[in-house]
Amino acid sequence: MKAFRELEALLSAREKPVKVFFRDDDGGWADDHLQAVCEDFTNLELPLDIAVIPDALSDRSIELVSRLINSSDRFAIHQHGFTHANHQLQGRSCEFGSDRSYQQQYNDIAAGKKILTAAFGSQVKPIFTPPWNRCNSDTASALHALDIEYLSRIVRSEPIDTAVPEFSVTVDWLKKNKGVALNQAQLTDYICGHFNTADDVIGIMLHHEHMDQDNRVLFGEFVDTLKASQIVSFHSMMSIAQ
Numbered sequence: 001m002k003a004f005r006e007l008e009a010l011l012s013a014r015e016k017p018v019k020v021f022f023r024d025d026d027g028g029w030a031d032d033h034l035q036a037v038c039e040d041f042t043n044l045e046l047p048l049d050i051a052v053i054p055d056a057l058s059d060r061s062i063e064l065v066s067r068l069i070n071s072s073d074r075f076a077i078h079q080h081g082f083t084h085a086n087h088q089l090q091g092r093s094c095e096f097g098s099d100r101s102y103q104q105q106y107n108d109i110a111a112g113k114k115i116l117t118a119a120f121g122s123q124v125k126p127i128f129t130p131p132w133n134r135c136n137s138d139t140a141s142a143l144h145a146l147d148i149e150y151l152s153r154i155v156r157s158e159p160i161d162t163a164v165p166e167f168s169v170t171v172d173w174l175k176k177n178k179g180v181a182l183n184q185a186q187l188t189d190y191i192c193g194h195f196n197t198a199d200d201v202i203g204i205m206l207h208h209e210h211m212d213q214d215n216r217v218l219f220g221e222f223v224d225t226l227k228a229s230q231i232v233s234f235h236s237m238m239s240i241a242q
């Protein structure tokens with residue numbers, strides 16, 4: 001817990017309870033890393049929502065994800081885009097942005113939903129996380145039309161007309177500054193900043209494919225710090241949404 005001493009102090013001074021959820025993006029990629037992160041979550045006894053890329057699912061990915069969600073209530077899945085391709089000709093990467101019409105977005109989300117439903121049936125939660133946390137108002141309208149109830153991006157995303165309720169992640173566990181990963185002190189400061197100002201919910205975004213052994217050990221220390229606090233509780237995304 002040494003690495004997160006400032007967070008420990010902040011949490012012990014905070015009185016207001018905070019609910020924490022974890023969203024791991026890019027299911028379908030890097031199965032071995034996903035498996036390792038999920039083993040950690042099992043050992044840590046925490047819930048994890050995995051955002052799955054429909055078009056990336058191999059037979060092996062489907063087998064792994066099925067095993068996870070059938071093994072324990074702690075694992076839940078939802079849709080993460082369709083192919084995770086960038087369709088934006090200029091500017092920041094985006095699968096569901098201004099260079100895609102409403103109909104194109106609708107078709108992609110519907111195609112992705114169909115793949116996930118065929119693979120996992122009713123176990124898919126009605127949440128949509130757009131790749132790179134970016135989308136526009138047409139995306140939200142398409143989600144509504146397709147009975148996907150919630151949108152999840154990251155805090156301070158560009159405002160859009162949300163046809164569906166949105167609940168965002170707050171903290172990027174692999175936060176970078178100008179392309180360089182934060183060092184330990186910067187990461188602690190960044191996380192403390194969010195826990196300092198958070199109202200009652202904090203979502204932590206993970207990317208299993210970039211979490212190596214050292215990073216997972218550090219993540220374990222972060223979680224131990226949260227668990228040691230009386231005011232932090234852990235929840236699935238659906239339990240928070242409802």
Ligand SMILES: [Zn+2]
Nearest residue numbers: 025026131132
């Ligand atoms: Zn992604």
